[in-house]
Amino acid sequence: MTIAVIGTGFVGVVTAAVYASFGHKVFGLDIDQKKINKLKKSQVPFHEPQLEDLLKETQKKNHLSFTTSYQEAIQSADLIIVAVGTPSTIDGGVDLKYVFACAESLAPYLKSEAVVVVKSTVPPGTLDLVRDKIKSRTKTKFNLASLPEFLREGSAVNDTLHPDRIVIGAENQTTFELLGELHAPLKAPIVRVRPESAQMAKYAANAYLAMRITFINQVADICEKSGADIEEVISAIGYDKRIGAHYWYPGPGYGGSCFPKDVKELAHFFKQMGKTDNLFVKINQLNSHRINLLLTDYGRKVGGFKDKQILVLGLSFKPNTDDLREAPSTKFIPQLIKLRAQIIAFDPVVKQKTAQAVFGQYLESGSLIIEDELDDLTNSADAIFLLTEWSELISLDYSRFRNGTKPQWLFDIRNRLNPVQVRKWGFKYQGIGRQG
Numbered sequence: 190m191t192i193a194v195i196g197t198g199f200v201g202v203v204t205a206a207v208y209a210s211f212g213h214k215v216f217g218l219d220i221d222q223k224k225i226n227k228l229k230k231s232q233v234p235f236h237e238p239q240l241e242d243l244l245k246e247t248q249k250k251n252h253l254s255f256t257t258s259y260q261e262a263i264q265s266a267d268l269i270i271v272a273v274g275t276p277s278t279i280d281g282g283v284d285l286k287y288v289f290a291c292a293e294s295l296a297p298y299l300k301s302e303a304v305v306v307v308k309s310t311v312p313p314g315t316l317d318l319v320r321d322k323i324k325s326r327t328k329t330k331f332n333l334a335s336l337p338e339f340l341r342e343g344s345a346v347n348d349t350l351h352p353d354r355i356v357i358g359a360e361n362q363t364t365f366e367l368l369g370e371l372h373a374p375l376k377a378p379i380v381r382v383r384p385e386s387a388q389m390a391k392y393a394a395n396a397y398l399a400m401r402i403t404f405i406n407q408v409a410d411i412c413e414k415s416g417a418d419i420e421e422v423i424s425a426i427g428y429d430k431r432i433g434a435h436y437w438y439p440g441p442g443y444g445g446s447c448f449p450k451d452v453k454e455l456a457h458f459f460k461q462m463g464k465t466d467n468l469f470v471k472i473n474q475l476n477s478h479r480i481n482l483l484l485t486d487y488g489r490k491v492g493g494f495k496d497k498q499i500l501v502l503g504l505s506f507k508p509n510t511d512d513l514r515e516a517p518s519t520k521f522i523p524q525l526i527k528l529r530a531q532i533i534a535f536d537p538v539v540k541q542k543t544a545q546a547v548f549g550q551y552l553e554s555g556s557l558i559i560e561d562e563l564d565d566l567t568n569s570a571d572a573i574f575l576l577t578e579w580s581e582l583i584s585l586d587y588s589r590f591r592n593g594t595k596p597q598w599l600f601d602i603r604n605r606l607n608p609v610q611v612r613k614w615g616f617k618y619q620g621i622g623r624q625g
């Protein structure tokens with residue numbers, strides 16, 4: 190099969206490389222020339238484990254190539270996968286301009302009976318709009334389908350090779366069969382549904398996971414004030430098969446490129462239906478306010494952040510990625526600086542260059558310093574925030590950051606440290622909903 194994947198971001202590159210590894214001829218297409226130049230040399234423009242090896246392997250076999258030319262990628266493609274970004278609009282709706290731009294750009298080169306698949310997260314009804322855009326530019330016959338993506342950054346290659354399920358939303362049997370055949374090597378359950386259900390399944394899955402995070406944070410807040418310990422509560426409720434022991438992450442709230450926008454977009458759908466009071470509005474509100482509330486509490490503990498030196502460990506929104514989109518660090522750091530703290534930060538992969546786009550003004554003003562090496566970090570910080578649970582950060586000997594008899598707080602925002610050990614090192618410990 191010849192496949193074109195449009196958009197070579199986190200989702201697109203992984204998708205293109207995995208399909209190429211099945212032996213298909215795959216084109217990765219993007220309008221970002223710099224990105225394509227890198228990918229042509231098998232350089233991954235972001236941090237994602239296993240991806241570089243897969244790119245090298247598939248490019249060496251000539252199964253995968255990258256281009257900025259729509260004509261080159263589309264003219265021979267049996268299958269065209271749209272994997273461009275779908276950011277939120279200011280009012281919480283979804284901005285489909287990149288998806289529509291793809292539809293218009295690919296239309297003139299479409300091969301007859303090609304299948305155009307939307308992998309980007311889009312609301313139900315989007316295929317009809319895409320159809321109109323394509324039809325306005327070509328008379329060629331084509332099919333449409335929806336193929337939502339469920340991979341997680343940081344384990345994207347593994348998730349794509351070993352998915353829990355593949356959801357195909359198609360309009361006819363031929364398309365179901367073609368997409369079924371494409372995914373057969375994965376040996377995963379295939380759920381065949383109408384396109385609207387496939388699209389809604391993606392939103393529902395993300396909103397449910399975001400809700401679990403919000404729920405356990407609320408319970409953790411009650412624990413902290415009531416003598417209960419959230420980790421003990423989780424171990425107790427997890428035995429209930431209706432609830433399960435997995436995916437309980439008390440912490441700073443959800444972040445990343447998907448959960449925040451997908452929850453907001455569901456809230457927006459409701460609003461369009463005239464129902465402003467809904468679950469998704471509340472989840473979004475609670476999550477948006479969480480970091481400020483945590484900092485208010487921690488500020489009281491440290492006697493205010495003014496002129497305090499704070500060590501921030503972990504900048505990416507989760508381990509094994511350098512993605513800063515909606516990362517807790519992007520809220521913690523500006524707020525701490527607003528409260529006049531001085532920040533020194535470290536992340537295993539997010540270095541000055543990656544951080545510049547997000548933290549540029551703070552780096553330039555000197556209120557934020559990002560150190561490249563753990564060894565360069567100060568031991569005189571008044572407080573340490575463990576913000577991202579990178580394995581190298583949870584296995585650290587934190588005694589290296591102790592400074593004599595100076596009172597120092599360790600805020601374990603991910604509940605990954607042993608409170609007893611932390612106190613033995615001489616820190617004051619505060620986890621999320623923990624008693625220690």
Ligand SMILES: NC(=O)c1ccc[n+]([C@@H]2O[C@H](COP(=O)([O-])OP(=O)(O)OC[C@H]3O[C@@H](n4cnc5c(N)ncnc54)[C@H](O)[C@@H]3O)[C@@H](O)[C@H]2O)c1
Nearest residue numbers: 196197198199200219220221273274275287290309310338
């Ligand atoms: N990142 C994730 O973990 C993840 C997981 C599941 C689903 N999704 C969804 O997948 C979609 C893509 O997400 P992402 O994180 O890979 O996005 P991204 O922002 O990393 O990448 C999008 C790419 O599309 C390119 N692009 C934009 N307009 C284009 C055009 N007209 N023609 C060609 N290329 C164009 C951009 O240059 C960019 O490289 C989104 O809808 C997102 O919600 C993302």
